[in-house]
Amino acid sequence: MLPAEMKTVFNSEPTEAQLAEALAARGYKLTRPRRAVVRVLAHAGRTLTPAEIHAQAQAHYAQTGLVTVYRTLDLLAECGAVRKLHQPDGCHSFALASEGHAHHVICQGCHSVVEFDNCDLSALLAAVQRRTGYKISGHWLELFGLCPACRAGARA
Amino acid sequence: MLPAEMKTVFNSEPTEAQLAEALAARGYKLTRPRRAVVRVLAHAGRTLTPAEIHAQAQAHYAQTGLVTVYRTLDLLAECGAVRKLHQPDGCHSFALASEGHAHHVICQGCHSVVEFDNCDLSALLAAVQRRTGYKISGHWLELFGLCPACRAGARA
DNA sequence: GTATTTGCAAAATGTTTGCAGCTGC
DNA sequence: GCAGCTGCAAACATTTTGCAAATAC
Numbered sequence: 001m002l003p004a005e006m007k008t009v010f011n012s013e014p015t016e017a018q019l020a021e022a023l024a025a026r027g028y029k030l031t032r033p034r035r036a037v038v039r040v041l042a043h044a045g046r047t048l049t050p051a052e053i054h055a056q057a058q059a060h061y062a063q064t065g066l067v068t069v070y071r072t073l074d075l076l077a078e079c080g081a082v083r084k085l086h087q088p089d090g091c092h093s094f095a096l097a098s099e100g101h102a103h104h105v106i107c108q109g110c111h112s113v114v115e116f117d118n119c120d121l122s123a124l125l126a127a128v129q130r131r132t133g134y135k136i137s138g139h140w141l142e143l144f145g146l147c148p149a150c151r152a153g154a155r156a
Numbered sequence: 157m158l159p160a161e162m163k164t165v166f167n168s169e170p171t172e173a174q175l176a177e178a179l180a181a182r183g184y185k186l187t188r189p190r191r192a193v194v195r196v197l198a199h200a201g202r203t204l205t206p207a208e209i210h211a212q213a214q215a216h217y218a219q220t221g222l223v224t225v226y227r228t229l230d231l232l233a234e235c236g237a238v239r240k241l242h243q244p245d246g247c248h249s250f251a252l253a254s255e256g257h258a259h260h261v262i263c264q265g266c267h268s269v270v271e272f273d274n275c276d277l278s279a280l281l282a283a284v285q286r287r288t289g290y291k292i293s294g295h296w297l298e299l300f301g302l303c304p305a306c307r308a309g310a311r312a
Numbered sequence: 313g314t315a316t317t318t319g320c321a322a323a324a325t326g327t328t329t330g331c332a333g334c335t336g337c
Numbered sequence: 338g339c340a341g342c343t344g345c346a347a348a349c350a351t352t353t354t355g356c357a358a359a360t361a362c
Contacts, residue, residue, distance in 0.1 A: 029361050031317065050352085065319045070352065086242040086296070092351085105290050114288045124276065128299060132270045134261050136301040140242070143284060145292040185336050187342060206326085221344045226327065248326080 022079050033068045036060035037076070038096070046111040047085050047093035085113075085142065105143040109150030178235050189224045192216035193232070194252070202267040203241050203249035241269075241298065261299040265306030 019038060020030040036057040041048065048056070050069050057064040073094055076082035083097040085104060095104060095113045102117040119141055129136050146154065175194060176186040192213040197204065204212070206225050213220040229250055232238035239253040241260060251260060251269045258273040281292050 024362095027316090029316065031361065033318075063319075067320080067353080068318060071317085086247055091242055091247040105284060105288055105292065107290065108293070114290065116284050116288070118280070118283065120280065124274070125299070127274065128261060128272050129301075132261055132272070133304040134263065134270065134299075134301045135307055136261065136299050137264070138300040140296070140298045140300070142296045143281070143290075143292050144294040144296070145285075145290045148289040151291055180337095183341085185341065187336065189343075219344070223328080223345080224343060227342085 019081065022081060023075075026079065028075060028079075032061045033057065033064045034072050034075075036064050037069060037072045038081070041082065041094065041096040044095075046113055047087070047095045047106060049090070049093045053094070086140075087111075087142075088144070103141045103143070105145060107147035107150055108144055109146050109153070112147045112149075114147075175237065178237060179231075182235065184231060184235075188217045189213065189220045190228050190231075192220050193225060193228045194237070197238065197250065197252040200251075202269055203243070203251045203262060205246070205249050209250070242296075243267075243298075244300070259297045259299070261301060263303035263306055264300055265302055265309070268303045268305075270303075 016030070016035065019035075023030050023034070037053055039060050040053050040056040044056070050066065050073060053073070054064065054066045054069045057069060073082060073084075077084060077094075080097060080099065082094050083104070085091075085093050085095055085106065087093065087106060088108075093111070098115060100117065101119075102115045103119055104113045104115055106113050119139075121139060121141070125136050125139070128134070172186070172191065175191075179186050179190070193209055195216050196209050196212040200212070206222065206229060209229070210220065210222045210225045213225060229238060229240075233240055233250075236253060236255065238250050239260070241247075241249050241251055241262065243249065243262060244264075249267070254271060256273065257275075258271045259275055260269045260271055262269050275295075275297055277295060277297070281295070284290070285292050
């Protein structure tokens with residue numbers, strides 16, 4: 001296996017120029033509410049629900065509406081800047097995602113997220129493909145556990 | 157890697173005695189609507205939403221209510237007889253599950269499901285654990301693709 | 313300047329709860 | 338017989354839509 005390459009999910013906003021560019025490439029504009037949503041996710045470093053994002057986004061841009069948060073999340077997901085995560089206790093939360101294919105480890109205690117991108121599943125996929133006859137074209141992998149802080153807390 | 161062991165999701169209902177036993181072990185009864193839900197999932201061989209299950213369950217037991225379907229799915233999931241699956245196009249469908257830890261491959265064309273249980277992720281998990289400091293306690297893996305029938309159809 | 317985006321109110325959707333009567337064991 | 342289960346109606350939560358005003362570029 002290749003050495004794991006881990007990336008902490010952004011905890012300072014991704015360059016705004018970069019974001020603007022990604023949006024512009026698809027004909028979208030970088031507006032105040034969109035900036036607010038990205039900033040919230042960037043600072044959070046953990047998964048957030050649309051409602052949580054909405055509440056926090058108002059600190060950045062007071063009149064952000066919940067509807068816009070929903071629309072923005074769809075849009076950012078389409079651009080790959082954000083990813084929807086499915087947790088045992090609810091499948092409607094989001095986290096910032098870096099470019100390219102990657103997965104998340106989510107802390108069950110505080111919902112903090114860390115990305116990892118070395119999902120070497122090729123052997124597994126090949127085996128499943130051979131045995132089932134299905135042509136596998138995608139996969140979803142999420143890991144759950146406890147982050148270092150929560151482990152320490154649990155021990156205390 | 158161990159040889160892959162594949163199991164087609166039941167397409168005849170699991171022994172009813174077996175089901176009754178699993179329920180009784182937790183103080184639950186095997187009722188008509190519960191039987192209906194399990195039969196529907198067994199015959200479907202594919203993922204179904206609560207609404208779909210409800211509609212089809214009425215063929216087995218006419219007065220099955222949607223509310224009961226929801227309650228039954230929760231209960232069966234708790235017993236491990238059923239698993240909730242999260243697909244790109246909606247995260248609220250269910251499929252029958254055999255005993256023990258297993259994952260599903262889902263066809264994007266017809267939503268048919270096949271289980272597989274040889275998810276050898278130990279190396280991956282160890283690497284992620286080492287690099288992130290997270291204590292990994294669980295994972296979710298789902299594969300997406302096209303089943304043999306849909307591949308043939310797509311080619312036609 | 314113009315097409316896109318926004319917030320609001322309202323509608324649609326999906327899920328849960330309260331409760332009196334029914335049913336499995 | 339009695340606990341557990343059911344269906345219904347109604348409550349609830351969440352997400353989507355329609356539209357006139359506001360905004361980014």
